[in-house]
Amino acid sequence: MRPAQATIDLSALLHNYRLAKTLSRGGALAVVKADAYGHGAVRCARALAAEADGFAVACIEEALELRQAGIQLPILLLEGVFHPDELALCVEQDFWLVVHAWWQLELLEQAALSRPLNCWLKLDSGMHRVGFFPHEYAAAWQRLRACANVADIVMMTHLARADEPERVSTLEQLRQFDSATKGLEGLRSLSNSAATLDWPEMASDWTRPGIMLYGSNPLAASHELGRHLQPVMTLESRVIAVRELPAGEAVGYGARFVTPGPARIGVVAMGYADGYPRHAMDGTPVLVDGQPAALAGRVSMDMLTVDLTRLPQAGVGSKVELWGRHLPVEQVARHADTIAYTLLTGVRRVAWHYHG
Incomplete structure (x- = not known):
């Protein structure tokens, strides 16, 4: 099965409600x-x-x-x-x-x-x-x-x-x-x-309480109480292909990203038909096997591309966190000129898993 999935942590949801109730x-x-x-x-x-x-x-x-x-x-x-x-x-x-x-x-x-x-x-x-x-x-x-x-x-x-x-x-x-x-x-x-x-x-x-229940902080990231919120949704997929490219090669629709030097580009099974924002810019953060990486090229309907040049151990099968437990959805939203609400409510076509 296609590896794109959203995992919902119900224990985090309950934690966030309890925080809201304590403050009410x-x-x-x-x-x-x-x-x-x-x-x-x-x-x-x-x-x-x-x-x-x-x-x-x-x-x-x-x-x-x-x-x-x-x-x-x-x-x-x-x-x-x-x-x-x-x-x-x-x-x-x-x-x-x-x-x-x-x-x-x-x-x-x-x-x-x-x-x-x-x-x-x-x-x-x-x-x-x-x-x-x-x-x-x-x-x-x-x-x-x-x-x-x-x-x-x-x-x-x-x-x-x-x-x-x-x-x-x-x-x-x-x-x-x-x-x-x-x-x-x-x-x-x-x-x-x-x-x-x-x-x-x-x-x-x-x-x-609305957005805070789902672990998204509506305030500045430095806000003390907001830091106690726990993300409820983790959106993930996996690398399904790796392209070894020389300098000067364009990646994706519109040739928006051009390799500045020899590069390894990972193709991830996740696109705007899954709810990932098409207008996310190059440099939008992702995590590959828990390590920081970034979007490289325009998001397409079913796939997106990330720069793996600095992650030599990453390859086909590597887990990619698009947002969630370790990568706040607000960070992704800022790179896509939108808000966390839009991203969270837009997820579709992925496998859903609930725990907690």
Whole structure:
């Protein structure tokens, strides 16, 4: 079988959730949207189910997958519902839902439900994707409170720049949140992964750790707490061919890389059809048999090439770590002008192995 594979360390996932929970003042919803950031939502939720306070997903399809797999903990729909018929499913399956627009609030007011739902009322405090503006938030809260289909209300917002050292914009979002929710009863949810790690003073009754659960540090590599995270996914393959080339030879599509001297080029069974970024630049780090090496040439659909010139013992069959336990995915992302989220959620066509 083709040697490209992703290994998922569920014990690392549990370690990261425990760290998030330790840093949370109250409950911590494990965010497993987008198939648990590409790690497998069902397997990850089952691994966390004994300790998690609940889960968060993007939409009802993702939530139903977890229920069908036997997950009974609370599940929050971060985008809420898209159609009136989904409200009855939310009651049947005991889903919590975010309300971020007037039309969603009106669906709740007009529905005939057998029991009320727990709702999370979203404030647009500055990110400007979804949510009620500060000047209308209290009115939305009052209408939810008056609605017979609504049980508890959690007040929430999402932070746009909590992962940046410059803190002014986050402080402004907090000011907007405090002002908009003043005098309103209910728990609060503000902290994403970056805020959980770097804003211990933030009063968030519910945190929503996402990328940190999977071992990716959303902050600077030097951040103390971020260094305690353990990578969950290791993406690996093997060298399947070696080319001995003289100086001046072009490698791969577009002749982007030209050998500066006599070179050994290893061909690895991994390409952009597997989720490795096509736009990764020459010099992107890889590990070959645990030793540092680098990408040499443009990534193609099924293969990529690495420079083995300084690794004379490496050859056909050598193990190649593309990112994971020993090579942080953030490093690869920087060389591909992207973010760890994109790489992790994009892995496909590889063999999947779970342990821990």
